[in-house]
Amino acid sequence: MLVLGLESSCDETSIALLQNNSIIANKIYTQEVHSQYGGVVPEIASRAHIEKVDRLCTAVFEESGLKTTDVELIAVTDSPGLAGALLVGISFGLGLHTSYGIPVTGVNHLEGHILSVLLENSEITFPFLALVVSGGHTAIYRVDDYGCYIRLGQTIDDAAGEAFDKIGKLLGFPYPAGREIETQARSYQSEECIPFPVARLSTPGIDFSFSGLKTAVKYHLAEKDETYIKNNIPLICYSFQKTIITSLVNNMARAVEETGIERIALVGGVACNKTLREALAAQFDDRVYFPSPLLCTDNAAMIAKAGYERFKRNETRIPRMSPNSSF
Ligand code: KG4
Ligand code: ZN
Numbered sequence: 001m002l003v004l005g006l007e008s009s010c011d012e013t014s015i016a017l018l019q020n021n022s023i024i025a026n027k028i029y030t031q032e033v034h035s036q037y038g039g040v041v042p043e044i045a046s047r048a049h050i051e052k053v054d055r056l057c058t059a060v061f062e063e064s065g066l067k068t069t070d071v072e073l074i075a076v077t078d079s080p081g082l083a084g085a086l087l088v089g090i091s092f093g094l095g096l097h098t099s100y101g102i103p104v105t106g107v108n109h110l111e112g113h114i115l116s117v118l119l120e121n122s123e124i125t126f127p128f129l130a131l132v133v134s135g136g137h138t139a140i141y142r143v144d145d146y147g148c149y150i151r152l153g154q155t156i157d158d159a160a161g162e163a164f165d166k167i168g169k170l171l172g173f174p175y176p177a178g179r180e181i182e183t184q185a186r187s188y189q190s191e192e193c194i195p196f197p198v199a200r201l202s203t204p205g206i207d208f209s210f211s212g213l214k215t216a217v218k219y220h221l222a223e224k225d226e227t228y229i230k231n232n233i234p235l236i237c238y239s240f241q242k243t244i245i246t247s248l249v250n251n252m253a254r255a256v257e258e259t260g261i262e263r264i265a266l267v268g269g270v271a272c273n274k275t276l277r278e279a280l281a282a283q284f285d286d287r288v289y290f291p292s293p294l295l296c297t298d299n300a301a302m303i304a305k306a307g308y309e310r311f312k313r314n315e316t317r318i319p320r321m322s323p324n325s326s327f
Helices: 032-037 042-064 083-100 109-119 160-170 178-186 211-223 228-232 233-259 275-288 301-311
Strands: 001-005 013-019 020-032 073-079 102-107 127-134 138-145 146-154 264-267
Touching: 001 083, 001 102, 001 301, 013 042, 013 301, 032 042, 042 083, 073 083, 073 109, 083 102, 102 109, 102 233, 102 301, 109 127, 109 138, 109 233, 109 264, 109 301, 127 233, 138 233, 146 233, 160 178, 160 211, 160 233, 178 233, 178 275, 211 233, 228 264, 233 275, 264 275
Parallel strands: 001 073, 073 102, 127 264
Antiparallel strands: 001 013, 013 020, 127 138, 138 146
């Protein structure tokens, strides 16, 4: 089955073609315009999606040699995300659906991230635990089958990626700052670090909190002069990143202990982080699965995969925009 995936929930416009489980095309346009504002500006994002979506779609068909009429299902992200940005992908998908009579389904962005791991790791079997770490979300899911997801915990404030981006902004890095923080942290040559706090929550479940860490870094920087900060960027990045990773690994360890499930998938933009990958692999050996970086950050191949699986279990749905929907 040939599935056309559409993703426009935040600052990536992406269109993919998936033939069953094989990626034929996965074009991603990242809107760099937001870096000058230190974060995504919703109205600019919507306009940038409008400008790109049609051209990207044409390029996908030209490069693959396939035609719109070859498509058997359209899968489009309909929640959660920025309202105006989602609307662009949904309208485009519904336009193709109406013009060509191709079946369409809405897809939850987080389901896309979770299933992204299956595009390259077909050997991973259900049930498994998924640690979803992105700019908008940080959560642990128990994945019993396609369509069967139980959330075991989530952040009660900032997402992990958001914490990376906010600390990066304090340090003067362009948005998104995750990759630069990782590069700086990996250049640090010592093990000595600033003891930033790892949040311990009294809520039931396996929740995360990163706002205290963000405040701790902010106060630490406020106490220091510019020269200290300039000379200690690797130390600060190393200490901050180590604290985030400790929290993610500790909570995964709890999830493994509580569920008895030992297979783990690390997905979402922050899953690009090599140090996090290494820390999870060190703790859980070869039971950890990662998508390649292009499938970790927002992309339409994962949306096509989620749509394809919805189609197979007869659960397609008319896209319904629900910007804040939890999952
Ligand atoms: O999944 P994604 O593309 O978008 C959302 O759904 O939010 O994730 C983007 C997030 C950004 O916060 C970015 O800073 C973070 O992923 N990120 C990283 C790395 N690469 C991207 N965070 C830490 N280390 C990285 N190497
Ligand atoms: Zn995402």
